[in-house]
Amino acid sequence: MNVVYLSGGVGGARLAHGLARALPANALTLAVNTGDDLWHWGLRICPDLDTVMYTLADLAAVERGWGLHEETFAALSFVSRYGGETWFQLGDHDLGTHLMRSEWLRAGASLTDVTARLCRGLGVAHAIVPMSDSACETMIETAAGTRTFQRWLVQERAQLDATRVWFRRENEAAQTAASPSLLAALDAADLVVIGPSNPFVSIDPILGCTGVRERLARLPVIAVSPIVRGGAVKGPLARMLATLSQAEATPQAIADHYGALLNGFVGEVGDALPEATLPCHAAQTIMATRDDSLRLAREVLGFAERILAARA
Amino acid sequence: MNVVYLSGGVGGARLAHGLARALPANALTLAVNTGDDLWHWGLRICPDLDTVMYTLADLAAVERGWGLHEETFAALSFVSRYGGETWFQLGDHDLGTHLMRSEWLRAGASLTDVTARLCRGLGVAHAIVPMSDSACETMIETAAGTRTFQRWLVQERAQLDATRVWFRRENEAAQTAASPSLLAALDAADLVVIGPSNPFVSIDPILGCTGVRERLARLPVIAVSPIVRGGAVKGPLARMLATLSQAEATPQAIADHYGALLNGFVGEVGDALPEATLPCHAAQTIMATRDDSLRLAREVLGFAERILAARA
Numbered sequence: 001m002n003v004v005y006l007s008g009g010v011g012g013a014r015l016a017h018g019l020a021r022a023l024p025a026n027a028l029t030l031a032v033n034t035g036d037d038l039w040h041w042g043l044r045i046c047p048d049l050d051t052v053m054y055t056l057a058d059l060a061a062v063e064r065g066w067g068l069h070e071e072t073f074a075a076l077s078f079v080s081r082y083g084g085e086t087w088f089q090l091g092d093h094d095l096g097t098h099l100m101r102s103e104w105l106r107a108g109a110s111l112t113d114v115t116a117r118l119c120r121g122l123g124v125a126h127a128i129v130p131m132s133d134s135a136c137e138t139m140i141e142t143a144a145g146t147r148t149f150q151r152w153l154v155q156e157r158a159q160l161d162a163t164r165v166w167f168r169r170e171n172e173a174a175q176t177a178a179s180p181s182l183l184a185a186l187d188a189a190d191l192v193v194i195g196p197s198n199p200f201v202s203i204d205p206i207l208g209c210t211g212v213r214e215r216l217a218r219l220p221v222i223a224v225s226p227i228v229r230g231g232a233v234k235g236p237l238a239r240m241l242a243t244l245s246q247a248e249a250t251p252q253a254i255a256d257h258y259g260a261l262l263n264g265f266v267g268e269v270g271d272a273l274p275e276a277t278l279p280c281h282a283a284q285t286i287m288a289t290r291d292d293s294l295r296l297a298r299e300v301l302g303f304a305e306r307i308l309a310a311r312a
Numbered sequence: 313m314n315v316v317y318l319s320g321g322v323g324g325a326r327l328a329h330g331l332a333r334a335l336p337a338n339a340l341t342l343a344v345n346t347g348d349d350l351w352h353w354g355l356r357i358c359p360d361l362d363t364v365m366y367t368l369a370d371l372a373a374v375e376r377g378w379g380l381h382e383e384t385f386a387a388l389s390f391v392s393r394y395g396g397e398t399w400f401q402l403g404d405h406d407l408g409t410h411l412m413r414s415e416w417l418r419a420g421a422s423l424t425d426v427t428a429r430l431c432r433g434l435g436v437a438h439a440i441v442p443m444s445d446s447a448c449e450t451m452i453e454t455a456a457g458t459r460t461f462q463r464w465l466v467q468e469r470a471q472l473d474a475t476r477v478w479f480r481r482e483n484e485a486a487q488t489a490a491s492p493s494l495l496a497a498l499d500a501a502d503l504v505v506i507g508p509s510n511p512f513v514s515i516d517p518i519l520g521c522t523g524v525r526e527r528l529a530r531l532p533v534i535a536v537s538p539i540v541r542g543g544a545v546k547g548p549l550a551r552m553l554a555t556l557s558q559a560e561a562t563p564q565a566i567a568d569h570y571g572a573l574l575n576g577f578v579g580e581v582g583d584a585l586p587e588a589t590l591p592c593h594a595a596q597t598i599m600a601t602r603d604d605s606l607r608l609a610r611e612v613l614g615f616a617e618r619i620l621a622a623r624a
Binding site: 078080081084093 | 430
């Protein structure tokens with residue numbers, strides 16, 4: 001069974017870790033949101049790609065929620081002396097990643113190739129592919145104006161309600177071109193799993209790339225709920241459901257968001273799941289440990305096999 | 313007395329430290345070689361500017377001879393994992409400097425302005441000015457081909473004799489444009505001191521900038537010998553004198569190199585100084601401590617005052 005997994009940052013990365021332990025490298029492609037990417041200190045930063053890569057390499061700072069464990073911040077201390085921007089913190093080891101990525105991108109390599117090279121360096125065997133090799137910036141509109149995603153989330157701590165989310169592209173008129181690696185993975189896929197990431201800012205950017213929705217319409221697609229017991233496990237999702245979808249923070253709201261794309265839904269044990277409209281599976285979806293991730297991955301894959309068998 | 317001091321890296325930086333303690337900020341300009349500058353890891357590195365700046369800020373790694381004291385190398389360890397170049401090592405705090413410099417340069421600031429901004433950040437009061445705001449790469453010809461200066465010195469450890477030194481410029485045909493700040497400092501100067509740096513690769517690049525030699529010809533110029541007791545205090549200077557000037561490593565060879573530009577010479581006590589052709593002063597020129605640097609700076613300035621009095 002070939003699986004394509006759509007992921008944002010932390011929550012998505014934890015299930016990615018479980019799937020990578022459950023599936024061999026040639027059976028899993030991790031397709032990652034790049035709408036959060038930014039230039040910072042002259043470097044290209046890809047927060048979600050890095051979170052997934054570091055998580056798979058067992059190098060992620062689990063408690064902090066971003067960057068590397070056992071990290072230091074010496075460069076940041078000097079940037080601060082010089083009056084540089086310090087709202088988006090980059091650790092010293094982490095800088096090695098951004099320095100190489102930026103140098104290779106400036107030399108003309110695609111983000112897909114750069115990501116593969118970084119993964120090799122960290123011994124990550126599974127393919128991590130960016131949704132696109134082109135820039136597609138997630139923009140957040142608020143009552144006080146429009147911000148890039150990281151400005152809104154990190155610098156302003158998502159204090160202002162998002163009234164609209166849109167995507168600023170290199171070519172404003174066109175859709176973002178999906179990376180060829182993502183389209184090839186979808187063409188070879190038997191199953192798509194949407195991770196427990198924020199639908200508006202982590203998954204919608206991926207779905208918005210050329211050819212992705214069309215391919216998903218032909219494939220069995222299972223979403224894992226990012227909403228548990230009436231709230232988001234992490235981040236501003238609950239408030240975004242209220243302001244953007246006029247919906248409560250429920251699994252049903254997530255299922256409604258993805259609509260006809262879904263063929264199955266995995267939510268938290270005890271939560272009301274969208275069983276009226278979709279095959280559902282209840283599981284323990286909070287992943288505190290690596291073993292939690294592996295257990296959930298196996299449950300999702302088992303549930304998918306039953307859905308695939310029913311379709312066959 | 314307004315002094316302009318011409319400097320390369322380590323040796324030059326130590327006397328710069330003494331001069332900066334001996335003279336108020338408005339009476340001293342430190343003009344620094346940028347022929348060694350390079351792009352590395354996508355960052356603009358200015359080894360001599362940084363050595364002078366870190367030395368004046370009392371942050372230099374005195375024993376190591378480059379970079380910052382109490383430095384860490386976490387980014388380097390990740391660059392190494394990714395197969396990036398590791399022959400030119402950059403520390404983590406140091407990266408803060410290069411990141412900000414590169415970002416500001418890419419945004420269109422001049423190297424002069426960038427250097428002033430970095431100096432403010434580190435509390436360096438005296439003006440450190442690059443010889444030029446344009447690129448001028450010191451190239452080393454050897455029997456095995458031509459290399460950039462840092463490749464030859466750091467990567468190949470200067471194992472191959474230099475058969476010729478030349479300067480690769482943005483406009484090959486033209487001379488390197490001196491920075492306006494250097495020319496303005498020379499126009500206001502009463503004295504020029506050439507530091508105990510390598511004449512071929514640290515001072516000649518400065519002298520080669522437009523308008524510098526002409527101004528020096530009108531000013532009293534004193535050189536401090538980088539040759540002590542028949543050898544260079546540091547670096548490949550002794551062998552360069554042999555291969556490039558067919559000369560022994562003597563103070564006389566240094567005086568001959570600068571020729572008619574000089575009006576005075578400071579060399580090591582006990583060494584044969586070029587007294588037949590120049591006013592000379594013997595001093596302890598090895599600077600192991602900050603107090604050594606201050607003492608030598610005061611001796612150089614005292615010697616200069618006697619020369620200026622004799623000219624008046």
